[in-house]
Amino acid sequence: MAEATANTRKWQMRLVYLLLVLAILYLQLLPLQTAPRSWAGPDLILLFTVVWAIRRPEYVPALSVAVVALLADFILMRPPGVMAAILVAARQMLKHQEPGLRDSPFALEWLTAAAALAAILLANRLVLAVFLVEQPALGISLTQLFMNVLAYPLVVLVSRLAMGVRKLRPGETDAVAGAP
Numbered sequence: 001m002a003e004a005t006a007n008t009r010k011w012q013m014r015l016v017y018l019l020l021v022l023a024i025l026y027l028q029l030l031p032l033q034t035a036p037r038s039w040a041g042p043d044l045i046l047l048f049t050v051v052w053a054i055r056r057p058e059y060v061p062a063l064s065v066a067v068v069a070l071l072a073d074f075i076l077m078r079p080p081g082v083m084a085a086i087l088v089a090a091r092q093m094l095k096h097q098e099p100g101l102r103d104s105p106f107a108l109e110w111l112t113a114a115a116a117l118a119a120i121l122l123a124n125r126l127v128l129a130v131f132l133v134e135q136p137a138l139g140i141s142l143t144q145l146f147m148n149v150l151a152y153p154l155v156v157l158v159s160r161l162a163m164g165v166r167k168l169r170p171g172e173t174d175a176v177a178g179a180p
Contacts, residue, residue, distance in 0.1 A: 013059040016163060017052060021045050021068045025075055040136075040144035042151035045072055046120065049087060050094065050113050051155050055167045057095035065091045079133050086123045090116050102168050106153075109167075114149045121145050 024044045045068065052060045069084035094116055101109050121141055128135045135141070159165040 010058055013056070013163070013165070014061065014064060017048070017060055018064060018068065020048060020163075021072070024048075025072060028076065038140075040140050040147065042147040042155075043144060044151075044155070045069070046087065046117070047148055047151060047155045048159065049091060050116055051152070051159050052165055053091045053094040054098060054101060054109060054113060055156075055159070055165050057091070057098050059165065060091060062088050062091060079128065079131075082127050082133075083124060086120055086127070089123075090120050098167075106156075109156075110149075110152055113152050117145060117148045117152075 049060055049065055049068075053065075066084050066088050069087045070081060072078070073080045073083055094112075097112060101112060121144075125135060125138075125141065
């Protein structure tokens, strides 16, 4: 009984992740500001993926992350597949970090996320440079990295309070926590 409930919760949260990403993409496509800005806001799709991969990686399977990131690449007119591949690799790395971060303080989680976000930015710029693809200015990319790191606690708060995504406690199994 508990296992069936946990399995249902896992699939519900996977669906919530997909719907959340689609809602973010929809909002990004709305023409709310027509003049170009000199700064970049946080990448919410990237942030929610990183938060969920650190806290509950079973809610964001690699295939879902790949499909979502590839869809975002197409819709946002980025080079297709580059960010998707980098984000899947980052998700896998964060998945392996999750057991060590279960009983760690939030500051260490935030530092781990900041390092992952910086690595994602660096890998993206490196791949685009190797293939001679035009990139945004370095200042814009660094501004977005700063905004991502700054917005991380807010995304954690929204994920925890609105969607119930929390870290497993030490000694707690996935079945006890509500997800297999």
